[in-house]
């Protein structure tokens with residue numbers, strides 16, 4: 580057990596941020612969580628919830644007071660708009676005494692990540708997870724209402740990662756020595772097809788799920804109906820249609836950094852079985 584430390588988590592109400600918060604709490608650290616709206620944050624007891632906006636860095640000054648570690652996201656506002664405020668955030672962080680920073684990679688060349696990498700005043704670690712297992716929650720509605728998943732590119736491969744493991748790697752990098760200047764590609768323990776994942780969800784809910792393969796055109800229609808922007812749709816077509824090697828190659832980051840094996844999708848599906856409807 581390392582000494583108790585004070586850590587500020589941004590994006591704390593998000594898929595990854597909630598896991599960073601949970602891991603830090605489990606490890607006995609004091610957690611401050613940033614949100615733009617404390618009334619909606621719904622964070623666990625023991626977390627100090629503070630309001631602030633990453634697009635307006637000076638609002639972070641009270642949140643940064645007395646903090647030694649800082650977890651950052653690279654976007655803020657509508658549609659994951661890349662933050663332009665990295666240099667000022669880092670200036671405030673250094674002034675407050677922050678020594679370690681983790682940043683959740685949000686695609687190539689985001690200004691905030693570039694600013695973090697250029698900062699030699701802190702030990703920074705770039706967290707580069709592949710596809711989140713939590714993305715499968717997008718299937719919940721179709722599974723609950725029709726016992727069906729509708730997806731394009733069903734034979735695509737993914738080394739998808741449990742978001743809890745991203746949180747665990749972040750918590751270690753924020754509180755222990757030896758992770759400065761590292762870029763961690765974080766994956767699950769196996770490479771799965773869409774069909775493998777659907778089978779795992781069906782097993783967890785105790786009821787069959789059929790997989791319907793969509794054409795690209797049908798997929799675009801479905802994503803538009805779900806409210807995705809053209810930019811996100813373009814990204815999904817690229818990421819799913821020709822998944823880069825990094826997205827379908829297992830790394831040993833989770834085990835190396837946390838000392839525990841990476842969690843499987845089967846495990847994730849069991850933990851989330853309720854979201855996919857009642858057992859038969």
Ligand SMILES: NC(=O)c1ccc[n+]([C@@H]2O[C@H](COP(=O)([O-])OP(=O)(O)OC[C@H]3O[C@@H](n4cnc5c(N)ncnc54)[C@H](OP(=O)(O)O)[C@@H]3O)[C@@H](O)[C@H]2O)c1
Nearest residue numbers: 590591592593594595614615632633655656685709710711
């Ligand atoms: N989905 C994937 O498979 C995948 C894979 C690899 C990497 N990624 C990357 O992961 C990131 C998304 O992470 P996520 O899914 O955990 O996010 P998320 O669930 O969409 O959560 C967004 C978070 O950002 C906070 N936020 C947004 N604008 C803010 C601002 N101006 N000031 C302060 N906080 C702000 C929100 O806080 P409040 O609303 O509480 O203020 C919320 O906590 C993206 O960069 C994406 O590229 C995703």
